[in-house]
Amino acid sequence: AQSVTQLDSQVPVFEEAPVELRCNYSSSVSVYLFWYVQYPNQGLQLLLKYLSGSTLVKGINGFEAEFNKSQTSFHLRKPSVHISDTAEYFCAVSGHSSASKIIFGSGTRLSIRP
Amino acid sequence: GAGVSQSPRYKVAKRGQDVALRCDPISGHVSLFWYQQALGQGPEFLTYFQNEAQLDKSGLPSDRFFAERPEGSVSTLKIQRTQQEDSAVYLCASSPNTGGAQPQHFGDGTRLSIL
Numbered sequence: 001a002q003s004v005t006q007l008d009s010q011v012p013v014f015e016e017a018p019v020e021l022r023c024n025y026s027s028s029v030s031v032y033l034f035w036y037v038q039y040p041n042q043g044l045q046l047l048l049k050y051l052s053g054s055t056l057v058k059g060i061n062g063f064e065a066e067f068n069k070s071q072t073s074f075h076l077r078k079p080s081v082h083i084s085d086t087a088e089y090f091c092a093v094s095g096h097s098s099a100s101k102i103i104f105g106s107g108t109r110l111s112i113r114p
Numbered sequence: 115g116a117g118v119s120q121s122p123r124y125k126v127a128k129r130g131q132d133v134a135l136r137c138d139p140i141s142g143h144v145s146l147f148w149y150q151q152a153l154g155q156g157p158e159f160l161t162y163f164q165n166e167a168q169l170d171k172s173g174l175p176s177d178r179f180f181a182e183r184p185e186g187s188v189s190t191l192k193i194q195r196t197q198q199e200d201s202a203v204y205l206c207a208s209s210p211n212t213g214g215a216q217p218q219h220f221g222d223g224t225r226l227s228i229l
Contacts, residue, residue: 004156032214043118043205043220044157051215090156100214101147101170104156 002027002093004105012111013081021076021108023091033074034092034102035065044090050074061085086112116140118221120206126227127196135191135224139208146189147218148181149205157205163189164212193226201228 007022025031032051036044048059055067065076074091091105119138127133139146145164149157150173160179162170165186174181178196183189193200203223209216 041222043222046217049217094214096214101159101162102218106156
């Protein structure tokens with residue numbers, strides 16, 4: 001079984017400041033890792049994913065994440081945030097089998113202050 | 115558009131009524147997932163279809179929940195004898211093929227409120 005822990009339920013930052021959203025996962029098998037973003041009253045949109053290879057993954061909207069196997073972490077970072085980044089961010093894991101579902105964390109609300 | 119479409123966007127029902135939620139996946143997508151998202155929480159898996167076959171229904175919370183995808187495209191999630199704890203956003207997602215590496219494309223969800 002897999003699980004995902006997002007340590008911060010809410011992260012307030014000032015516009016143009018850097019941000020890191022933390023994510024730790026637990027699994028007895030190899031997993032794929034994802035970050036999704038959810039804007040108000042909308043579905044989830046894929047930001048980036050780690051499947052294999054380079055541990056630093058770049059995604060859309062200037063976000064990137066680093067996979068750390070020894071620490072079982074997959075933290076999301078952005079060097080300079082904008083007001084438009086205000087949203088809920090979900091870290092997620094999926095197994096490798098053909099019928100794998102996604103297990104989501106509880107989410108981190110990113111609020112940007114002008 | 116060409117994305118995943120869900121209807122209705124909002125549904126209000128009285129406790130004990132039956133409801134049906136519809137999902138139109140992206141054309142040609144093999145895999146279809148239903149998730150339940152309670153207020154302030156992450157989505158939780160309900161069920162998975164590969165074409166018309168329901169391969170995993172381990173997340174359905176009770177036998178009041180039923181999902182189908184008879185022709186391998188449109189899917190319907192039905193909840194019988196609704197309870198207040200069923201109030202949530204129900205999300206549908208589809209992906210072009212099978213496997214955990216496939217990106218899932220989400221609809222905007224149906225917000226269900228049970229009075």
